[in-house]
Structure formats: C-alpha cells, structure tokens
Amino acid sequence: MQHEAILKLKPRPLRLVYLANTTTDLKNAVTLYTHLWGGFSNAIFPVPDDTDKLILLQYALQSINPDYIFLPEQNLPENVTEILDEFPSFCLKLSSERIEDIANLNDHLFGLPLLTVNGSQIREFPHIIRVLNSIYKNPLSDSNICLISNDSTFEHEIFVQFGRPSNQYQEYLRNHLNARLISINSIEALLKASLLTATKILTNSLSMTKKEIVHTQSSGGWSICDHEKVCNLFLDEDKAINIAASFWNYRRLDIWYSNKLILPKKDFLENLESSISILSNFLPSMCHLRIYVNLLEDESRKLANQINTIFQEFNKEVFVRVFYNNSGFDFKPGNVYSSEAVITTREISSLDNSIRFSPVVPSGHENSNYLFGYDAEIEFSSGKSFSAPFTQTSAVLLSNHIQEIKYSENSQYSSKDWQQQKTQPVRPAEKGVTGLVYSNAECRIYLPESEEIIARWLKSKGLFFELNDHTRYAKGFIKRFGGFDKTRDLIMSGGAKIFLAFGTSESSEINKLDGNKLKHSHKSEQSGLKCSQIEGFLKQKLNLSQGDARKIVKQNLPALLEAGLLYRGHPLKCPTCGLEDWYKLEKVNEFVECNGCAENFQLESLTSLEFAYKPNELATRFLKTGGQAVLSTAVFLSWLASSGYIQLGGDISHLGEKQSFAEIDLFILVKDVLILAECKSWRVIDESKANDIIKHLEKVIETAVLVSAKVVVLGVVTTSITCDLHSLVSDVAQNATEKGIGVHLLLNDTFYLWGQQENAVTEQWQLNVMDLLVPEKDLPQNPDVSVGEPVRVFSWNEGDQLVNRDLLECWKQEF
Numbered sequence: 065m066q067h068e069a070i071l072k073l074k075p076r077p078l079r080l081v082y083l084a085n086t087t088t089d090l091k092n093a094v095t096l097y098t099h100l101w102g103g104f105s106n107a108i109f110p111v112p113d114d115t116d117k118l119i120l121l122q123y124a125l126q127s128i129n130p131d132y133i134f135l136p137e138q139n140l141p142e143n144v145t146e147i148l149d150e151f152p153s154f155c156l157k158l159s160s161e162r163i164e165d166i167a168n169l170n171d172h173l174f175g176l177p178l179l180t181v182n183g184s185q186i187r188e189f190p191h192i193i194r195v196l197n198s199i200y201k202n203p204l205s206d207s208n209i210c211l212i213s214n215d216s217t218f219e220h221e222i223f224v225q226f227g228r229p230s231n232q233y234q235e236y237l238r239n240h241l242n243a244r245l246i247s248i249n250s251i252e253a254l255l256k257a258s259l260l261t262a263t264k265i266l267t268n269s270l271s272m273t274k275k276e277i278v279h280t281q282s283s284g285g286w287s288i289c290d291h292e293k294v295c296n297l298f299l300d301e302d303k304a305i306n307i308a309a310s311f312w313n314y315r316r317l318d319i320w321y322s323n324k325l326i327l328p329k330k331d332f333l334e335n336l337e338s339s340i341s342i343l344s345n346f347l348p349s350m351c352h353l354r355i356y357v358n359l360l361e362d363e364s365r366k367l368a369n370q371i372n373t374i375f376q377e378f379n380k381e382v383f384v385r386v387f388y389n390n391s392g393f394d395f396k397p398g399n400v401y402s403s404e405a406v407i408t409t410r411e412i413s414s415l416d417n418s419i420r421f422s423p424v425v426p427s428g429h430e431n432s433n434y435l436f437g438y439d440a441e442i443e444f445s446s447g448k449s450f451s452a453p454f455t456q457t458s459a460v461l462l463s464n465h466i467q468e469i470k471y472s473e474n475s476q477y478s479s480k481d482w483q484q485q486k487t488q489p490v491r492p493a494e495k496g497v498t499g500l501v502y503s504n505a506e507c508r509i510y511l512p513e514s515e516e517i518i519a520r521w522l523k524s525k526g527l528f529f530e531l532n533d534h535t536r537y538a539k540g541f542i543k544r545f546g547g548f549d550k551t552r553d554l555i556m557s558g559g560a561k562i563f564l565a566f567g568t569s570e571s572s573e574i575n576k577l578d579g580n581k582l583k584h585s586h587k588s589e590q591s592g593l594k595c596s597q598i599e600g601f602l603k604q605k606l607n608l609s610q611g612d613a614r615k616i617v618k619q620n621l622p623a624l625l626e627a628g629l630l631y632r633g634h635p636l637k638c639p640t641c642g643l644e645d646w647y648k649l650e651k652v653n654e655f656v657e658c659n660g661c662a663e664n665f666q667l668e669s670l671t672s673l674e675f676a677y678k679p680n681e682l683a684t685r686f687l688k689t690g691g692q693a694v695l696s697t698a699v700f701l702s703w704l705a706s707s708g709y710i711q712l713g714g715d716i717s718h719l720g721e722k723q724s725f726a727e728i729d730l731f732i733l734v735k736d737v738l739i740l741a742e743c744k745s746w747r748v749i750d751e752s753k754a755n756d757i758i759k760h761l762e763k764v765i766e767t768a769v770l771v772s773a774k775v776v777v778l779g780v781v782t783t784s785i786t787c788d789l790h791s792l793v794s795d796v797a798q799n800a801t802e803k804g805i806g807v808h809l810l811l812n813d814t815f816y817l818w819g820q821q822e823n824a825v826t827e828q829w830q831l832n833v834m835d836l837l838v839p840e841k842d843l844p845q846n847p848d849v850s851v852g853e854p855v856r857v858f859s860w861n862e863g864d865q866l867v868n869r870d871l872l873e874c875w876k877q878e879f
Contacts, residue, residue, distance in 0.1 A: 066511075069450075071408050072441040072496075074401045075424040077102020077277065078131050078176075078190065079437055079498075081124075081153075083144075084305050085111045085136035087220070091228060092163045093134065094270075094312075098227035099167045101190040101428065101436075103273040105316045105400045110305045110392040111136060112144060116844040120393035122147050123843060126454065127283065127397040129493055131437055131500055132156055132176065152459040152491045167230035169193065176435050187435040187502050192273050193236050195428030199275055200241060209243035209267045210257075210879065216248040221300050221326050224308045225258060227270030237269060246879050251331040255342050256875050262322040263867055265876060276427045280317050282398035283494070289314065290396075291858045292323060292866055293349050299329035299357040306392030310356055313395030321866075329357060333367075340374045344382075346871050349864040351855050355386045356394075356846075364388040365849045372851040383852040390846050399439070402426040416465050418510045423501045432503050440509065441496040449707040450511065452492035453736050457520045459491035461512040514709035518731045521738065525771050526719050534729055534743075535712040537686040538694040544682060545627045548702075555699040558612075559620030562630075563687055564747075564783060565593055565601040566679050591635035592646040592676030595621070605783045621677070629683045635676045639665050646678055690781075693745035694729050697779030697810055701732050701741065703828035708734035713741075716767060726767040729779075734833045738773040740764055744780050751787040758792050761807070765796070768805050775836045776800070778819075779810040793819030806836045 078100065082093035090108065097103030107128055112118040121144070125133075133148060135157040140148075148155055158166075166189055176187050211234055212222050229237070237243035248254050260266040289296050298311035311326040318324065332339050343350065353375075359367065364386040375382045403424060410419045423438050442450035452458040460469060490499040490509055501507050522528055531539060542551045554560055593601075595617055602613035624630040634652050637644040643660035652673075655664045667673070679687065686692070694712070702710055711731045715724035730741035742764045744757050761778050768776050778793060790809065797807035797818045809816040815831060817823035825831055 066412055066444040066446065066448075067414075068445050069410055069412055069419050070443045070445075071410055071419070071421060072443075073406045073408065073421070073424060074279075074281075074439045075403055075426050076399060076401045076437045076439060077105065077426070078435060078500075079128060079399070080106040080132050080134065081128060081130040082106070082108045082134040083111050083136050083140070084108055084309065085138050087303060087305065088160065089136040090305055090308060091223065092137075092158065092160055094223050095167055095228045095230075096134070096158070096163050098229055098270050098273065099189075099192050099233060101192050101195040101273055101275075101426075101434075102277060102400065103192070104270055105274075105277070106130075107316060107395060108309045108312050109395075110309055111140060112393075113141075117391055117393060118143060118147060120391060120844060122150075124393055124395055125151055125153070127395075129153070129454075129491075129498060131498075134158060150455075152454070152456040152488065164230070166191070168232045187500075188433045190429060190434040190436060193233060194432070194434065195426075196236070196241070196272060196275065198428035198430070203240050204242045207242045207267070208265065209237055209241055209269075209272070210246050211237060211243050211269065212257075213245050213247045217250075218248060218254050218328055218331075220302050220308070221254065221328055222248060224300070224312060225270075225326050226261065226268040227273075229269035233269060237272070251327065251335050251339060252342065254327060255325070255339055257879065258325045258327070259342075259346050259867075260872070260875055260879070262325060263872070264321065265872060266879070274319050276402050277319050277400045279401040279404055280319055280398060281401065282317060282396065284397040287396070288352065288858070289354060290323070291352075292321065293855075293858055293860075293864075294323055294352040294354060295343060295347055295350050296324040296354045297332075297343075297356070298324070298326040299332055299355060300326050301329050301358060304358055306390050307356055307358060309392040310390055310394040313393075315396075317396045317398050317400060319400060336370060337374055340371060341378070344375065344378050344380055346868050347866075348868055349860075349866065350380075350382060351858075352383045353385070355384070356390050357386065357388060358390060359386070359388045361388060361847065361849065365851075368849050368851040381853065383850065383854050385848055385850040387846045387848045391844065394846065401439075405441075412511065416467075416510065417513070418465070418508050420506055420508050423505070423507055425503050429503050435500055435502055437498060437500055438507070439493060439496070439498045442509070447706075450496055451707045451735050452497070452512070452517065453521065453733060453738075454492050455521075455524070455736075456488075457524055458512075458517070459488040461516060461520065462490040462492065462497055462510055463488040465510060466512065466516060514711040514733075517709050517733060518711040521733065522716070522771060523719070527716055527771065528719055529714045529716050529728065530724075531712065531714040532727065533685070533689045534691070534727065535694060535714050537682060537689050538691040538698075539712050540682050541629065541686045541691060541695065544629055545623075548698075550623075551695060552699045552702060554620060554623065555696055557619055558616040559624065560692055560695065561602060561606060561616060562598055562620060562624065563679065563683065563692055564605070564781075565598045566684075566687060591644055592633060592678040594635075594674055594676050598677070625677075628680055630677050630679055632675050632677055634673050636665075636667075638663065646676055649675075690743060690745035693743035693779050693781040694741075696781050696813065697741050697743045697777065698730055700779075700810055700813060700815065700828055701730070701739065701777065701831075703831060704734050704739070704833050705732050708732065726763060728764065728767060730777075737775060737833050737837065738768075738771060739775040739777060739833075739836070740768050740771070740773045741777045741779055744778070746780075746782050748784045749780070749782050749787065749789060754785075754787045754789050754792055757789075758796060761793070761796055765800050765803070765805055765807065769803055774804065774838070775806045775808070775833075777808050777810055777836075781812060790816060790819050790821050801838045804838050806838050808836060 084090045084093055093108045097106050112121050130153045133153050133155045135155055212226055248257055298307050300307045315322055315324045368384045368386045371384045406424050410421050412419055426436055429436050490497050497509055542548055545551050598617050599613040602608045603610055631648055633646050633648045635646050638658040640663045641661040645659045655666055657664050713728035713731050716726040717724045728740050729743040732739040742761055746753055764776050793809045800807045809819040815825040
C-alpha cells in the first residue's frame, strides 16, 4: 500500500464546451465565454451531421475533458446524445435569457451544480467583472482596451473575434478601466483592428478573460499554424458555424501573440488585392498563408492561384494553402492555467485511502463561491503514476469514499441514480485527475483499489466476477510470499521455475506419455527433490546452464522456505517395510515413525542425510491449477499496469445469475484500454492441447467483445512444445482484428505481438500498450490545395520583423 503521493497541481479556469446548431447558439456561446474568466480558452463545436464529424467530436471531447458541456437550444440527434453519455461531464442547456442573466451578473438565478454522495451544491460562475475587480482595485487613467460600437458592420465577425459584452460589462470597462469606443465600417478597418488585436496593441472585452492566465500547455505538439511567420485567415459566412468555430478553437490557447484572423468571405474576396496588400505590408516576414473557407475544390485552387499572383506582384514568396469544405472541428489540443505547477507531497490516509490538499486559488476567487478547476498529476513514492479509465464510474470512485458508495447502493432511502449524475467534483484525466473546487474548500481525492475499478467496469456491462481455483491459489501465493512486489521479484529472478520441477496439473496425462516424466513426478511426490535434482531439472528441461540453474536455486530457495511455500525435510527409507518417503524437518528425530507400517526406526547415518524439498498444500494446489502461468503473465504485464490496474480474475457471470459463462484469469486496465489474459501451464503442449488452448482463447475473445476489452493476451508456461502454437495464435489474432481486438502471445516470458515469432519482445519495458491495439483509422482531415514552394524550415534571421512598426504606429493613431 502506498503511503505518500507527490502532487503536481495546476489551477485553471473552468473548462467548457458549447455545442452550436444555429447562429443563435453561436452568439450564446460567445456571450457566455465573454463574461467568464478564461472564457477565451473554451471550445465551440457545431453539432455533427455525419459519422466523420461525430468521430471528430468524440476525439475533441476526449482531448479537452470539459467540466461542463453546454447544449444548443434545439434537441440533439440521438447519436450525439449517445456520445455525450460516454463522458463524465455534466451537460447543461441554457436559454438565451439565462445567458443574458449570467452576462448581467444575475447568475444567482442559475449556478453550476456539483454533486457528491452527501448531497448537491450550487456554485457561482466566475464572472469576469468580479475577477477584474480584484485585479484592478483602482480605476485606470489610461488603457488599450477597445469596445466596438453598435453601429459597426460585420457583426458576426466582430463578436466572434472581439467578444459580445453585455451593457453592464461595457459600462464597467469604460468607467473603471478607461476603455474607448471604436467603429469598424469597412473590411480595411476590420483587418487593421484584427491585426492590432492579434499583436496585443489593442485589447478587447474577450481578451480581458485572459487576465491571470499565464501558462499554456499544448498536448498536440508544435504546429506550423502557430509560427509567427504564418498567418491563418478564416473566411466567414453569416449562417456558417463551421468556419467561426474553427477560428475560435484554433485561437483558444493563444494567450500572447495570435496569428489568426477572421474576416467576412464576401468582402475579403471583393477586396482581395487590397486585403493581401495590408497583410503583406503589416507582416513583412510572413512566408506561409493558410486560408480556411467553404468553397469547392476548383474554386479553392483558383483562389490560391489568385493570392499567389498578388504576392508575386509584391515580390514576395509566400506559400499559400487553402483548406476547403471545413468540418468545424479543428482545434488546438491543450490547456491554460493561472500559474505554473505547484509540487507538493501529501500523505495518503490509511483510513479511507484518500489524499487531501488545499487548492491554489486564482486571483479574484479568494473568499468566494466562484467555481474554478485544477489538474493534479499523482505520482507515488514507488515511482508509479496514477490514472483511471475515463468513465463516470471512475468519477464517482474518485469523489466518494467506497463505503459511502456501497451504503448508498444498498440503502432503501438513498437515490439509486445519483451515481449517474455527472456533477462529481473529481474525475479522471489524461495524467492523474482533474477537479472542480472553490475558495476555502478542501480537495479530497479517493484512490480506488484495482478490484473496485475492475468490478465496476464489469458491472457497467451487466457482469460480475468471482475468484476460482485458477486464480484463488495465485492470490494466496502472492499473499503468502509477502505481496505482489516480492512475488514479481521472485518470478523475475527465475525463482518460480523451481516449482516446475515438482509436477503440474497434467501429471496423469504426462505419465501416460513419458515413463521418465512419470518417474520424476513420482519421485518429487514421494521423496521430495534435493537441490541437485532441482538444478538438474532446470538444466535439462529449461536448457539453463549449470551456473544459472544453481544461481536460481541458491537465490530463491531461502525466500520460499521462509514464506512456507516450500518445506525442508529428508527422504528416509524404513528398514521394516521398505517404504521410501519424505519427512518434514521437525519430524526427524533419532527415532522416526514410518509413514507406512508405523514402526519406529533409527536414523542410520547423520552424515549421509541430505535435505529434500516439497511444496506446501497451497503451493501444490497453485501448481495443479496452473497458477504459475497466471503469475508469470501478471508479472510480465505489470509493466503496462505501472500507471493502471491489474486484478486476478475468475468466473464471469451476468448480474443476478449464479451460473458463470466464461473464465478470465487476469484483467489489466491501462487508462481506457482493458486487457484480458488467458493463462495456461503445461509441461508439454502437443497439437491436441494446443487446439484446446485455442478454443479457450476464442471464448475469451467473445467475452472481450461483451466487456469492451481491446486486447487479449494468451500467457503460456511450458517446458516443451511439439506443435506450431505461434501460427495457431496468429490465425486467431488475424480474425480478431475484425472485432477491433488485438490478440498476442506470451510464451515463457517472451512476448509475441499478434502471436508472430518475428515480433518477439523479450523485455517488459519494450512493451507499449499502443502496440497491442488494433490500429484505428486516421481522423478525417480537411481537404486542401496549395500553390508555391512549401517552407521546409521556419526560423528567424537577422533583420526579420514580426510586424511593420511604422504601420503599427500609424494604425494606432487612426483608432
């Protein structure tokens, strides 16, 4: 059990997603975000209208992991609702009137819900005015904040780019922060204001939601579109949501300079040469122009050629790329934070297995009920990091004591559906957990055990499992030997191979096939085995050198004796009846009672006595039920579970039924990837036994489909194979890919991807869970056309300028 955890805490604004079906929804989304601290960093997506867009939405939600999802005014299609049901994020539907209430500080009418097993709570929206009040305690005499006058044209592009402040917010910005009013009535003025805002010369109502946001963490890596020598131009149409959403989401992580602009498509195309001239003059080092627009392919190619010709007239080499038929689901994956990470060490409570800590409170949230978020990466003193599957069940387990959950489930007075309500304060994240909290509140993260996580995964599928003989004795072996870590060390050092010398579950079958094996098995059962005999077995049957065999025995025998899994004794022969038998060490005295005729006989010669060893009853049953294969597989795959869960399995049954229908030896859960393991231990595997193994493997694959497992591993321990097991497993693996399930073989501590001998993995650390999955189809991409020479290397050279300073000063005077 872990006693301490190292937390890497990062405070953040609320993480939101708004689904928009109409321009009214789009306005509502921008209005809401304009009035929330950190609102600029939240996402807006159109409601998917085909399968490809549904896949893109699912990927986006997984990447963003929103605290709340806001729904459009119209009802969602059923397939979209099914996708949302998969996520532990609470869905809210706000009318236009409610959003206006929030914008005008009437948010006491509608708060943000949080729910635990102890009851629900309503917390307040972090309104930007309240946050700014704590930052700017005194009025400003001068500022670069600009408000756009209501008589300006291009309303759609203006509110998407500059925000949609309420009258109350505008009044606050004018009176307290000395904001000035500007008008935009031409495409030229819009382009200039956009460029000045992108370079932070001008600040607007939406930009103010970036205050106290000082750190960005991108999870998508560096992208060409982010380089300062690249300009991203989004050409918008009033009734088209996709371009506006793409612009908004591409810009969501730009807390300093932004190279992304949105302009009206019609006006830009009508003023193409003058608009390109403004861009070219203001951005002298621009070498790549990316345009996002709704056009046909031929029209896009024509536009790219036109722009390229204009640049050539200006003696500029600019690579032009036009993305057409835009989906609206482009976005920059990543998050924003109000400070760098704070690292702290916290004790894990032995009473409820929880971690408690106080959050880092962002500015403007002190002594308030304003809700904000945090991300917490969790690493234990053992070096293992924490993760949990991205499900509602995980959110419930992370937010509540397990006994309270069980009491609630069994109590006739408790609501049975509270666990389905997606307002838990803690939920799983890509790294560790993420949560919601407010000032002066203590955060608590409950760390569920493997058994609870796996059991509730199965329960969500209408199933449960119970230990059987195959796993019960493996669990007993682990406990008797001092825990999984010590057992892993035993197996990694080869110590478990010692047990192969003592016979296995198929002894009777072996006896029929091989008289020598019969003699060896009978010898170990009757008289135990001496060290020399164990070493001889390891050398002969496992092809080990004499030195390696002796090292395994010498290193591991004392620990097995200390754990009581092996007994030390003597093989003695009764002179009266001739029975040669094994006697435990504590029973060997000067006179010994024969296990056969019960006569006492005296030891003949103490100098000729040599110790012999036998497994205890637990170890014997462990061997006979194939336990060694279970543990060997568990140990090899434990590397994958270093940031996940591993659990001994058993018999699988449907809830409410006693009869089991399948058997799973091991469950391994790494984030959202469930791995099932089928384990077999035989001295000799011939064609008949291999066919039986394959039948069991196919049954496990059927079960994998039922429990949404993505990987099945066949773990085999044997001393001899007389058939082509690799080809048999490879054929099964090929068929299983059609079901989206990866099938692999672990044979005597060597892992074979897809069962193929040429794909051997001998070291645990070489194994990656992504290598085990059936490759998914690439995400749908937006088609594009391009003209010009692509830029191979982006760099800054002497004399390069981000912007034309003379133009910048001139435009400042204009506004």
